[in-house]
Amino acid sequence: MKLTALSIALSLALAGAAPLQAEPSPANPKPAKPTATPAKPAPAKSFVPLDPLAAIQKANAYFNAATNMIGDFIQIGPDGRRSEGKIFVQRPGKLRFEYAPPATLEIVADGLSVAVHDRKTATKDIYFISQTPLKFLLKDQVDLSRDVKIIDVKSEPAAVTILVEDKATFGGTSQIKLVFDPAKFTLKQWQVTDPQGYETRVSLFNIDLSKKPDPNLFQITQEKLLNTNN
Template structure:
């Protein structure tokens, strides 16, 4: 697997029940958050009739630029950002793919999660109407190189509890988060990766 499958992973924010200004809450929370960790469940759906892909796992973020996404089910896969490079490791394929962190952040939702607080430079943000008991924020990437058309964050009770991503291929990725911990103590080894022996390494 030579391309990065970006995971949404998590963002906390503050939201009121009615007339919420999710954009301001998102910026305010990110400015006071250095790290976060928890679990995620994810579904990917395409055109009608195509199979729905379901997966789950754990994640950790240390801002800026460090993150770890671990798919546990149905197959293991690991994505690690060490502050300089991003690694994607697929144990089944025995392959590790690496690319520069700056390029990875500019073209993926990871910029919202692990990047700096200058969201307006990368995304056009706007509040959406409340739906399903959540307040929603839409982030549209400004870069034409982004792999996503739009990213939507569902906010409730001081947490992001849902994320929806629409890509250029007509696929919709929906993620829900649980067990979130803000600013936890995290080991530096979480955000380090060394390719195992006998693994093909691809650099992009």
């Protein structure tokens, strides 16, 4: 019995346990200190929409600084069909959309004309740049207030959108909605509504404004068209 009690006492002592009998409490115990109240988190900053005029000025500054552009795009057509590829821009006037298979289109602007080439049918349609809805984006100096009619400007936490109208496009009046990232104010999407009311949406990804595209990408020649059919 004594050995058992001794073993229990040693084990409790080595473990740093409290004694088996509680110590008497003091006659006048000190009051417990009040627990500190946790600090309230700082309130989130309320969203302040961008002034429409400031949004237009930021858009002009972005386009005029983006002399070169290389990136990826995803296009959703009027029928909901999705296609994707590479986009190349060299302002003023030069643009190229390279659609990845199974799409067979290639769109090239050489500074004067825009060629829409279908590799499957070996046909091409050529238009003046002035007839295309995105012509103002290819100008040497972009001024949205001067180049197109501004219909609406919206500033929201997720995007800044500028809706413009162009009455000089092929077939009649087109509307173009430009969508910008509000943090960096870079163009991330546009949506074109043609004179018949059909909508095409293009989203941009992996945009590089520092590299200059190969000038040969913007040539509209018969040799180039024949080579794409090989």
